[in-house]
Amino acid sequence: MDGTGFEDFVSREQPALLRLAVLLAGDRGHAEDLVQTALLKSYRHWGRITRSGEPTAYVRRVLVTTHTSWRRRLSTTEQVVETLPDRAAPSALEDDEELRTALRALPPRMRTAVVLRYYADLSEQQTADAMGCSASTVNTQTARGLQRLRAALTPAELAGVEEGA
Amino acid sequence: MDDADLQARLTRLAEHTAPPPRDGLADVVVARHRSRRRQTLGTVAVTAAVAGLVVLTTTTLDGPSVTPATAVGADAAGPESAVAAADVLAGPPRGSLAGDTAFVEAVRQLPWTEADDPNRPTAMTEPSLDSRRVVFVGDVAGGRWALLVAEDTMGSEPADPASGLAAAWFTGPAGAAPDQLQPASLIGGVDLSTPVTLSDAATGALVVLAAPGDQIEVSERPEVAADGTVSRSFAPVDAPAGVAVLALGPAAGTYDEALRYRVSRDGVELVTAMPTGFRSDSTWPTPDVPVEWLRGEPGSAGARSVLSGAVDHVLQITGLPAEEIDVAVVWAGDVPAVTGPPGRLQLLAATLPSGAVYLEALLSQEMGEQRTTGSTWCGTDLRPAGTPLTEQLFLLDCPGSSGGGSELGDHVALIGPTAAASAWLLDGSGERAVEVPLTDGAAVVPAPADPATDVAAAEFLAADGTSLGRTEPVGYDGLESISATAGWD
Numbered sequence: 001m002d003g004t005g006f007e008d009f010v011s012r013e014q015p016a017l018l019r020l021a022v023l024l025a026g027d028r029g030h031a032e033d034l035v036q037t038a039l040l041k042s043y044r045h046w047g048r049i050t051r052s053g054e055p056t057a058y059v060r061r062v063l064v065t066t067h068t069s070w071r072r073r074l075s076t077t078e079q080v081v082e083t084l085p086d087r088a089a090p091s092a093l094e095d096d097e098e099l100r101t102a103l104r105a106l107p108p109r110m111r112t113a114v115v116l117r118y119y120a121d122l123s124e125q126q127t128a129d130a131m132g133c134s135a136s137t138v139n140t141q142t143a144r145g146l147q148r149l150r151a152a153l154t155p156a157e158l159a160g161v162e163e164g165a
Numbered sequence: 166m167d168d169a170d171l172q173a174r175l176t177r178l179a180e181h182t183a184p185p186p187r188d189g190l191a192d193v194v195v196a197r198h199r200s201r202r203r204q205t206l207g208t209v210a211v212t213a214a215v216a217g218l219v220v221l222t223t224t225t226l227d228g229p230s231v232t233p234a235t236a237v238g239a240d241a242a243g244p245e246s247a248v249a250a251a252d253v254l255a256g257p258p259r260g261s262l263a264g265d266t267a268f269v270e271a272v273r274q275l276p277w278t279e280a281d282d283p284n285r286p287t288a289m290t291e292p293s294l295d296s297r298r299v300v301f302v303g304d305v306a307g308g309r310w311a312l313l314v315a316e317d318t319m320g321s322e323p324a325d326p327a328s329g330l331a332a333a334w335f336t337g338p339a340g341a342a343p344d345q346l347q348p349a350s351l352i353g354g355v356d357l358s359t360p361v362t363l364s365d366a367a368t369g370a371l372v373v374l375a376a377p378g379d380q381i382e383v384s385e386r387p388e389v390a391a392d393g394t395v396s397r398s399f400a401p402v403d404a405p406a407g408v409a410v411l412a413l414g415p416a417a418g419t420y421d422e423a424l425r426y427r428v429s430r431d432g433v434e435l436v437t438a439m440p441t442g443f444r445s446d447s448t449w450p451t452p453d454v455p456v457e458w459l460r461g462e463p464g465s466a467g468a469r470s471v472l473s474g475a476v477d478h479v480l481q482i483t484g485l486p487a488e489e490i491d492v493a494v495v496w497a498g499d500v501p502a503v504t505g506p507p508g509r510l511q512l513l514a515a516t517l518p519s520g521a522v523y524l525e526a527l528l529s530q531e532m533g534e535q536r537t538t539g540s541t542w543c544g545t546d547l548r549p550a551g552t553p554l555t556e557q558l559f560l561l562d563c564p565g566s567s568g569g570g571s572e573l574g575d576h577v578a579l580i581g582p583t584a585a586a587s588a589w590l591l592d593g594s595g596e597r598a599v600e601v602p603l604t605d606g607a608a609v610v611p612a613p614a615d616p617a618t619d620v621a622a623a624e625f626l627a628a629d630g631t632s633l634g635r636t637e638p639v640g641y642d643g644l645e646s647i648s649a650t651a652g653w654d
Contacts, residue, residue, distance in 0.1 A: 010191035019179035107641035
């Protein structure tokens with residue numbers, strides 16, 4: 001297999017994948033594992049993926065589905081066992097600890113929907129494609145996620161439902 | 166915090182907390198792939214030997230015989246050749262009306278930007294007529310559907326830039342004339358290698374469009390065993406020319422979030438996912454399911470509406486008929502408010518056919534003068550059959566929320582047997598931190614203000630001080646377990 005294209009892709013996209021992964025996974029260690037697992041899964045089909053065009057969306061979808069099924073994967077055979085070296089922590093002053101805590105408190109699928117919609121700027125349908133669910137599920141999960149985030153972050157509005165609706 | 170603020174904060178958080186890129190990661194991944202490949206082939210070789218080739222067993226286990234197999238399997242063939250790429254939308258129209266050329270042509274000219282039904286999605290820009298192609302047109306359970314592809318004018322980031330195509334499902338009633346079909350689902354940036362689906366919760370119609378020769382399987386719902394474990398069974402369905410047209414029966418809930426399809430090619434799984442869903446009868450009433458109230462009473466109209474929505478959600482994610490689920494409210498009661506009317510906490514329990522119990526903890530509060538009710542979850546759980554709900558222990562960590570001039574602070578809810586007279590909140594080290602008196606076995610108290618007192622568990626006590634057991638906060642594993650999409654790999 002020609003790994004050149006894969007190496008170029010990893011070199012180019014690794015930072016963006018790690019940024020997405022850290023929001024989804026909630027911590028740096030799991031983010032690294034998540035990216036590596038997604039790349040490993042993608043590499044198995046690399047020829048087909050690249051023949052279909054730019055592989056970024058495909059790898060992102062693998063990353064997302066790997067994340068949302070993480071518990072199941074950990075209980076089977078997909079866990080990443082390689083230990084990665086510790087890295088220097090970023091300045092605590094730069095962290096938005098409030099947001100990070102609020103994000104981590106969301107259920108994984110809810111967090112994924114919010115991150116894909118509001119960080120990755122995907123449409124509902126694109127998010128649904130990435131999560132392997134319907135657009136209506138994305139809508140519901142995003143609304144509930146925003147509701148919880150806003151409640152946790154600022155005294156903002158709860159999502160209201162009309163009585164009797 | 167508006168959407169732009171949230172996006173900016175998420176971006177900053179990602180930039181500041183993401184680990185730095187790892188040098189040589191591609192090499193690590195390739196090496197791991199080859200290592201796993203060898204392990205897999207080694208396992209196959211050992212299995213074959215155990216099955217009868219006893220003489221080869223020693224050779225295989227010694228190692229050398231594995232090496233040639235690895236060279237053939239991983240390096241010569243390569244993983245990309247395991248499944249040939251296929252354009253699932255290619256070819257002439259498929260479906261029961263594909264041979265009706267006049268109908269096909271009329272469908273091809275349907276507008277994408279207009280719909281009589283305001284609930285239908287519409288495109289912003291009409292794709293050119295020349296670019297349109299009918300992929301599927303046919304009769305389905307309770308309706309008549311068509312799938313078209315055309316140039317992508319939706320301006321979305323394409324999942325497959327090479328395709329440059331958008332797709333649109335059009336649906337109408339049974340026997341509909343072409344001009345009665347209206348957009349039901351619009352897909353920008355179509356990935357030609359990904360099967361396209363549509364399901365109607367109102368009729369149970371499901372169409373899965375894959376490539377000719379692909380194998381299609383369907384799982385209508387997850388199976389929850391008595392011990393609370395969740396599994397799925399997929400059944401193969403007929404898919405002539407790569408199209409499966411199924412009549413599964415109406416969904417019990419407003420939408421069908423239990424349904425999954427799987428497409429395989431040459432024995433290799435391509436995708437397992439939930440079909441794109443819609444509901445053809447927008448006037449569908451929320452199912453009226455009997456609810457047993459174990460402790461507490463129905464609250465305001467808003468609280469009842471929240472409960473009704475949760476019951477509907479249970480039907481959606483389990484895919485079970487309402488008559489196969491016993492719904493109870495384990496406990497319902499008020500939650501003190503910082504401002505505004507009290508909130509309402511309702512612990513909903515749905516006992517599934519196996520006896521396992523799915524739980525949703527619902528927190529709601531009336532807001533403002535608009536007679537609206539805000540709601541959120543304090544957790545979801547899936548518990549094994551056996552212990553009566555009235556004897557189980559629940560610890561709920563309910564986040565604060567506010568809106569419309571009303572505000573609920575952070576709360577902890579403790580719900581145990583009526584014999585429980587008190588409970589201790591335990592911190593992360595297992596130490597007793599706060600004692601909470603219980604009324605009728607339950608209490609809702611403000612969460613400890615001291616961040617050091619992070620409630621990690623609760624221990625319930627009878628009046629004589631006997632421990633009735635301890636439990637950890639209900640998380641969200643229940644929903645995760647039931648809703649996880651099986652098999653994507």
